[in-house]
């Protein structure tokens with residue numbers, strides 16, 4: 335590879351890193367698909383997630399997220415429930431307070447103005 339090609343490749347990689355979110359994951363339950371992302375790496379404490387619901391019928395719904403960690407030896411069950419803010423066009427933002435590192439289960443509750451509500455399951459590792 336010549337020098338110019340190397341510089342070009344480095345620039346491409348740099349641009350990709352700048353645009354990418356620190357965390358991205360797709361959650362799917364049945365026909366409902368939600369793209370989760372965070373600009374910052376997930377950590378214990380407050381995390382802000384962006385949720386994009388791909389299904390047309392849930393573009394303007396009420397969305398809440400339950401994060402929980404089952405009881406572990408020497409540790410009780412932990413849980414927090416947060417309401418998401420609708421940003422329009424199926425995009426929602428939610429703040430989650432995750433008390434410790436580890437694996438958190440997520441239940442995303444989506445309640446449309448009309449029609450059936452759904453629950454999409456996912457998990458976060460931090």
Ligand SMILES: [Cu+2]
Nearest residue numbers: 403406409436
């Ligand atoms: Cu725990």
